[in-house]
Amino acid sequence: MAVKRNGTQGKRSQRISVSLQSVQEPLSEPPLSLERIVATAVELLDAQGVDGLTMRRLADRLGSGVMSLYWHVDNKEEVFDLALDSVLEYRGPPQMVESQDWRGEVVHMLDDWRASMLRHPWSASLLPRRALGPNILGRLELLSKTLSRAGVADTDLNVAIWSLWNYVMGATITRGSFDLSDDDRAAAQQRLTSERYPTIERSRLLLDSDWDGAFRKGLDFLLDGLAPG
Amino acid sequence: MAVKRNGTQGKRSQRISVSLQSVQEPLSEPPLSLERIVATAVELLDAQGVDGLTMRRLADRLGSGVMSLYWHVDNKEEVFDLALDSVLEYRGPPQMVESQDWRGEVVHMLDDWRASMLRHPWSASLLPRRALGPNILGRLELLSKTLSRAGVADTDLNVAIWSLWNYVMGATITRGSFDLSDDDRAAAQQRLTSERYPTIERSRLLLDSDWDGAFRKGLDFLLDGLAPG
DNA sequence: GATTGACTCGTACATCGTACGATGCGACTA
């Protein structure tokens, strides 16, 4: 839509700040760039949550005017998209040779995915309403390739991918929902004892489930069913 | 916090509109009530999405002043909570006797859950950031009870519940994310062909997956692993 | 008639995203 943002955006010479006037009012921030904007947005989201990110606050942290952001970014939605995607990058399993251990690779990637999102709780609430960024697509591609290499038939590939994806997404979002403040936790407990949910209460489901263990076990069952040997 | 809302809220006599002055300016809306507010909020969310729900629009639809809403409701967040929960009610499987078919019951409830959320796409994006309402807890309770009755050991119960819950949550949210406008769809396709995701592209993963079939198959695998015979 | 409590609503304010246009600046050309 907008014709503004060009190919060299953010790449401008790093301003060799050698010469004079080293002393300046607000300490002379480095110039704006997409990278800096996104990184700062992630900081802010980590610190203040989804509602804590406003363009004004973001600009303040960057030491720039609010409207300067809009040269690098079309709108706030794009900031969300970029922040989300930037947090979901995947660098691959430890060793880079094509191992035979496809199952280990899949588990590693999905584990890392879940861990990344839990490190940034806002990501879980953002994901459902944003489009799929390149890093998400990259993970899907990797998953797809690995399963294919493991011998999953093309006919079953989509089922396998979606099942695994769904499972991880759900696990992440569920866990995130429970990482609310202690107030909310107390409120939930309150509701439990007022209205009656005896089975839940007995199993202490909401209180001290072994989340990580449960995640791995369910994942194992899925993989058992979805892929051969 | 607020001491306002009392026990009889919304229950006020239905205003027996028999007598005179049947003609009035804007057709004389029925009085406000929590029920009417929530129902209208759901209408609005269905029609306009999460961002389409504003207190002013809500009041307009109800034919009331904006601030009148705040007598029935503490804040906008509560409207979201109530709308979300109201959409997730579950009335149980067709026959009400305690059948032996625990697996059928579980599948029925989870299917219905997914269907409910897909009927109201905004619910998927709301759920991750809201606390658990009574209807959600009720479903968890039912799931828990049924699995317990099916012979799942207490030790494995939490794993089983979370695995199933996670799976359904993820499936719902994923599907919701893909129910975007055609524009977004086109954009995704664009990204696919520009950057390279060959395996995804070949399997047409994003385009014509059999979502419902995939959902059921993955669910079956999970149930196979999680529960006996 | 006075009081009370349930309920409604107009006004006002702080905060938000962002449209618009002015401004500065380095690198070109004439």
Add this chain to the structure above:
DNA sequence: TAGTCGCATCGTACGATGTACGAGTCAATC
């Protein structure tokens, strides 16, 4: 040197939003 142009920054202003505050209405009670 003067003029032009594209990149980049930012101040001002506007409409929309959530909601605090307090005044208003009306039925039931004393």
